[in-house]
Amino acid sequence: MSSDLTxxxxxxxxxxxRMDAHSDHIHYRNEDEARNGVSGFYLCLDGEWDFxxxxxxxxxxxxxxxxxxxxxxxxxxxVPSHVEMNGYGQIQYINTMYPWEGKEMLRPPVIPSxxxxxxxxxxxxxxxxxxxxxxxxxxxxxxxxxxVYLNGEFVGYSEDSFTPSEFDITDKVRKKGNRLCxxxxxxxxxxxLEDQDFFRFSGIFRPVYVYSVPACHVADMAARGDYQRDGxxxxxxxxxxSYKDSFKGKLVWSLGDIASGEALLDETVLxxxxxxxxxxxxxxxxYKTPHLYDLRITVYDTDGTVxxxxxxxxxxxxxxIENEMVMYNYHRLFICGVNxxxxxxxxxxxxxxxxxxxxxxxxxxxxxxxxxxxxYPDRVEWYSLCDEVGIYVMAETNLESHGSxxxxxxxxxSWNVPGDDPAWKAIVLDRAKSNYELLKNHTSxxxxxxxxxxxxxxxxxxxxxxxxxxxxxxxVHYEGVFHYPxxxxxxxxxxxxxxxxxxxxxxxxxxxxxxxxxxxxxMHCMGNSLGGFREYDDLFxxxxxxxxxxxxxxxxxxxxxxxxxxxxxxxxxxxxxxEKRSDxxxxxNGIVRADRVPKPAYEEVRAVYGNRIR
Amino acid sequence: MEIxxxxxxxxxxxxxVSYIFAYNLGGLDSLxxxxxxxxxxxxxxxxxxxxxxxxxxxxxxxxxxxWMGADLFFNVDDFSAVIDGKELKQGDLRAPGNNSLLDSPxxxxxxxxxxxxxxxxxxxxxxxxxxxxxxxxxxxIRVDYTYTGCEGLPEFPLCGMRFILxxxxxxxxxxxxxxxxxxxxxxxxxxxxxxxxxxxxxPYVMAQDYGMHMNTESLTVKSTDGxxxxxxxxxxxxxxxxxxxxxxxxxxxxxxxIDLPLKRRSYLTIAAGVRGVGGIDSWGSDVSPQYRLDASxxxxxxxxxx
Numbered sequence: 001m002s003s004d005l006t007x008x009x010x011x012x013x014x015x016x017x018r019m020d021a022h023s024d025h026i027h028y029r030n031e032d033e034a035r036n037g038v039s040g041f042y043l044c045l046d047g048e049w050d051f052x053x054x055x056x057x058x059x060x061x062x063x064x065x066x067x068x069x070x071x072x073x074x075x076x077x078x079v080p081s082h083v084e085m086n087g088y089g090q091i092q093y094i095n096t097m098y099p100w101e102g103k104e105m106l107r108p109p110v111i112p113s114x115x116x117x118x119x120x121x122x123x124x125x126x127x128x129x130x131x132x133x134x135x136x137x138x139x140x141x142x143x144x145x146x147x148v149y150l151n152g153e154f155v156g157y158s159e160d161s162f163t164p165s166e167f168d169i170t171d172k173v174r175k176k177g178n179r180l181c182x183x184x185x186x187x188x189x190x191x192x193l194e195d196q197d198f199f200r201f202s203g204i205f206r207p208v209y210v211y212s213v214p215a216c217h218v219a220d221m222a223a224r225g226d227y228q229r230d231g232x233x234x235x236x237x238x239x240x241x242s243y244k245d246s247f248k249g250k251l252v253w254s255l256g257d258i259a260s261g262e263a264l265l266d267e268t269v270l271x272x273x274x275x276x277x278x279x280x281x282x283x284x285x286x287y288k289t290p291h292l293y294d295l296r297i298t299v300y301d302t303d304g305t306v307x308x309x310x311x312x313x314x315x316x317x318x319x320x321i322e323n324e325m326v327m328y329n330y331h332r333l334f335i336c337g338v339n340x341x342x343x344x345x346x347x348x349x350x351x352x353x354x355x356x357x358x359x360x361x362x363x364x365x366x367x368x369x370x371x372x373x374x375x376y377p378d379r380v381e382w383y384s385l386c387d388e389v390g391i392y393v394m395a396e397t398n399l400e401s402h403g404s405x406x407x408x409x410x411x412x413x414s415w416n417v418p419g420d421d422p423a424w425k426a427i428v429l430d431r432a433k434s435n436y437e438l439l440k441n442h443t444s445x446x447x448x449x450x451x452x453x454x455x456x457x458x459x460x461x462x463x464x465x466x467x468x469x470x471x472x473x474x475x476v477h478y479e480g481v482f483h484y485p486x487x488x489x490x491x492x493x494x495x496x497x498x499x500x501x502x503x504x505x506x507x508x509x510x511x512x513x514x515x516x517x518x519x520x521x522x523m524h525c526m527g528n529s530l531g532g533f534r535e536y537d538d539l540f541x542x543x544x545x546x547x548x549x550x551x552x553x554x555x556x557x558x559x560x561x562x563x564x565x566x567x568x569x570x571x572x573x574x575x576x577x578x579e580k581r582s583d584x585x586x587x588x589n590g591i592v593r594a595d596r597v598p599k600p601a602y603e604e605v606r607a608v609y610g611n612r613i614r
Numbered sequence: 615m616e617i618x619x620x621x622x623x624x625x626x627x628x629x630x631v632s633y634i635f636a637y638n639l640g641g642l643d644s645l646x647x648x649x650x651x652x653x654x655x656x657x658x659x660x661x662x663x664x665x666x667x668x669x670x671x672x673x674x675x676x677x678x679x680x681w682m683g684a685d686l687f688f689n690v691d692d693f694s695a696v697i698d699g700k701e702l703k704q705g706d707l708r709a710p711g712n713n714s715l716l717d718s719p720x721x722x723x724x725x726x727x728x729x730x731x732x733x734x735x736x737x738x739x740x741x742x743x744x745x746x747x748x749x750x751x752x753x754x755i756r757v758d759y760t761y762t763g764c765e766g767l768p769e770f771p772l773c774g775m776r777f778i779l780x781x782x783x784x785x786x787x788x789x790x791x792x793x794x795x796x797x798x799x800x801x802x803x804x805x806x807x808x809x810x811x812x813x814x815x816x817p818y819v820m821a822q823d824y825g826m827h828m829n830t831e832s833l834t835v836k837s838t839d840g841x842x843x844x845x846x847x848x849x850x851x852x853x854x855x856x857x858x859x860x861x862x863x864x865x866x867x868x869x870x871x872i873d874l875p876l877k878r879r880s881y882l883t884i885a886a887g888v889r890g891v892g893g894i895d896s897w898g899s900d901v902s903p904q905y906r907l908d909a910s911x912x913x914x915x916x917x918x919x920x
């Protein structure tokens with residue numbers, strides 16, 4: 001069967017056959033592999049794929065997934081990348097407005113009638129060592145909706161552009177000569193939830209893997225180190241296990257040399273929980289001293305052979321609100337933060353590990369101690385980098401719908417998503433769950449954020465409840481409730497506002513002050529800006545409940561483009577690609593330029609944040 | 615010093631330096647050192663900066679666009695001179711008054727100053743007085759700039775003087791704050807002696823004002839052909855400057871730095887007042903009140919050109 005296009009707008013169908021979200025731990029065949037950082041269980045499918053593009057879904061090659069398909073116009077494309085950065089379709093920067101503004105009058109969940117489609121074909125063989133295992137196909141980021149086929153058969157469907165989607169392909173995969181087909185639609189109902197202020201792209205823009213799962217596998221893991229007021233720590237470890245067939249063996253784990261445990265396993269043992277283990281004299285995790293302990297989990301079979309080995313780094317910390325103050329390890333926290341979009345001036349949001357490492361250096365270099373992953377989960381490697389250097393993370397869920405309730409610069413929620421409509425509840429809860437389950441083991445995460453500028457209502461409230469239940473050890477952040485104050489008692493642990501002038505912050509803290517104040521976006525660093533930065537820093541001294549904020553933002557969104565007059569390349573911003581509508585130069589608000597050269601304002605951040613947190 | 619009482623100008627000639635003040639143009643038309651000219655045109659009155667994103671967002675440029683014109687044109691209302699303590703009015707300096715100076719001992723003097731009384735092409739019009747002073751006992755030419763405002767004018771982004779240098783800048787060095795600083799963004803500036811190779815490119819993707827340097831004690835500009843121009847402050851009187859390769863109007867018209875013309879000249883602005891850049895947001899919030907420039911006030915700066 002060809003793709004059932006009703007999925008694209010059916011609110012009940014945002015995933016088909018997609019596996020449950022789980023921790024981002026990586027399993028290795030043995031410790032040697034882990035030391036080298038290359039898991040023999042994984043086969044990376046990145047590279048050159050066959051490609052067909054259709055600007056209109058009605059004119060696509062519907063049969064491309066069939067093994068007997070013989071298309072004549074197959075081209076090549078690099079995976080991962082955005083199709084628009086390869087010359088297909090239209091590059092568009094637009095802020096609040098939905099990308100179809102002025103072209104089609106739509107209401108959710110209806111999508112544009114002309115929907116560009118990218119069809120990808122990749123041939124692959126399994127590695128010999130994978131043949132007896134379960135085989136999982138993993139996409140780390142595909143925008144905005146995809147249908148997956150393998151060897152002519154439908155595998156599954158998924159949305160949510162910024163979290164991994166996994167499919168169990170064990171019963172369809174061959175040892176050799178697999179034909180993987182992915183059909184990506186630029187627009188889906190998710191487009192109503194992914195209205196982030198950024199360049200609008202589509203396609204497979206993060207890595208793709210096939211990995212194998214041995215006879216016994218730690219399918220999910222939740223490890224948490226809670227730092228106690230007396231300097232001790234409480235460690236808990238919970239595991240979910242999966243098996244291919246019958247299995248007998250054991251599991252052994254250790255945390256540095258301070259805690260350990262083991263358990264006998266067989267295929268009926270589906271979970272493992274350690275006790276709450278209390279450990280004296282813990283070195284706490286702090287942005288100045290990001291101490292992490294090595295968690296090592298090994299599964300053995302009855303012969304004592306290692307089935308899989310899982311390393312992870314876990315720190316001990318404690319975040320809470322006490323007397324309307326954000327307290328980290330029992331001391332007041334000064335959040336000197338910055339919002340970060342993923343960006344590269346040559347490849348958009350398809351970024352490299354080197355880009356991430358450079359960002360870590362630049363963010364530390366100007367004395368930021370926290371980053372907000374605006375407004376979606378980042379490539380998963382980012383969180384480990386933050387763990388290692390001590391950058392506290394506000395981990396934001398992939399949700400932004402400001403075009404549905406901000407109209408002509410006014411708050412106008414006559415229709416809005418996700419709102420109160422029960423039909424939108426499961427889809428946004430799934431986004432929250434995907435964010436939490438993937439990232440829950442990262443010590444650097446101090447806030448879960450429900451998304452950005454998505455107004456408020458019953459569905460946002462349900463997301464807040466989800467995070468509170470799933471993870472009582474971290475705080476929940478959401479700003480959009482500011483526009484719907486009746487929900488403040490249900491939503492967000494902090495009073496979060498954006499672009500509040502210092503005086504408005506004083507007014508809240510003087511007249512209300514029932515929650516700590518956090519300015520989730522401030523100091524809009526568009527062009528020549530960041531004047532008056534120190535006035536915000538002064539608030540730390542004036543009010544104990546002022547928790548700090550996140551500068552908007554880290555890096556300009558601009559793309560290299562050739563100037564036809566001179567033949568030289570320059571950094572082009574919104575509107576330079578002939579797109580309408582656009583919000584033009586509003587794409588570029590970084591403290592560093594798109595090419596990662598610090599702007600003059602960077603020095604101001606370095607000085608003011610440095611005085612506060614050094 | 616030799617004083618040359620011309621029909622259009624007053625010249626001052628020292629051993630290796632000469633100056634020509636253009637009565638009709640309202641200022642110092644020539645600064646010549648060692649036979650090399652440093653001025654492409656008479657200094658202009660500076661009242662504009664290329665709109666920053668925040669200026670655009672908060673409507674400043676719409677409210678204050680009168681000053682963009684004032685930055686291009688100005689009125690010359692009057693001029694006078696004082697030579698060795700003897701005051702000469704416009705009527706004494708221009709024909710036929712100057713005929714009586716042919717045999718005057720004032721043609722050789724130790725101290726001379728020329729003052730231009732200018733006014734802005736705004737409605738209402740504000741007064742600007744620029745006094746140039748030269749002494750046989752010291753090097754350089756002292757410039758005293760005074761803007762005297764009046765009620766009814768919108769805020770300006772900047773007020774001062776702009777020197778249009780006929781050369782490309784190879785490098786410049788200054789004593790003051792590192793990097794780019796504005797009144798509300800100076801914490802990142804570190805005091806010291808700093809060097810820049812050439813005039814930096816606009817660091818912003820949308821071309822806009824950049825490159826201001828607050829609280830400077832001295833500046834030396836080196837041209838690509840080896841000419842040096844130095845600006846010095848007086849004790850306890852630091853100056854603010856920017857050195858760009860384009861006028862504010864050229865930058866205003868550019869969407870991208872790459873749209874700007876080739877660097878052919880250097881525009882040195884010495885600012886008595888500089889508006890902050892702001893940053894609360896880029897769609898409405900103005901800069902804090904203490905960093906706005908009220909055009910009804912008085913603004914002064916003084917410095918020495920060498």
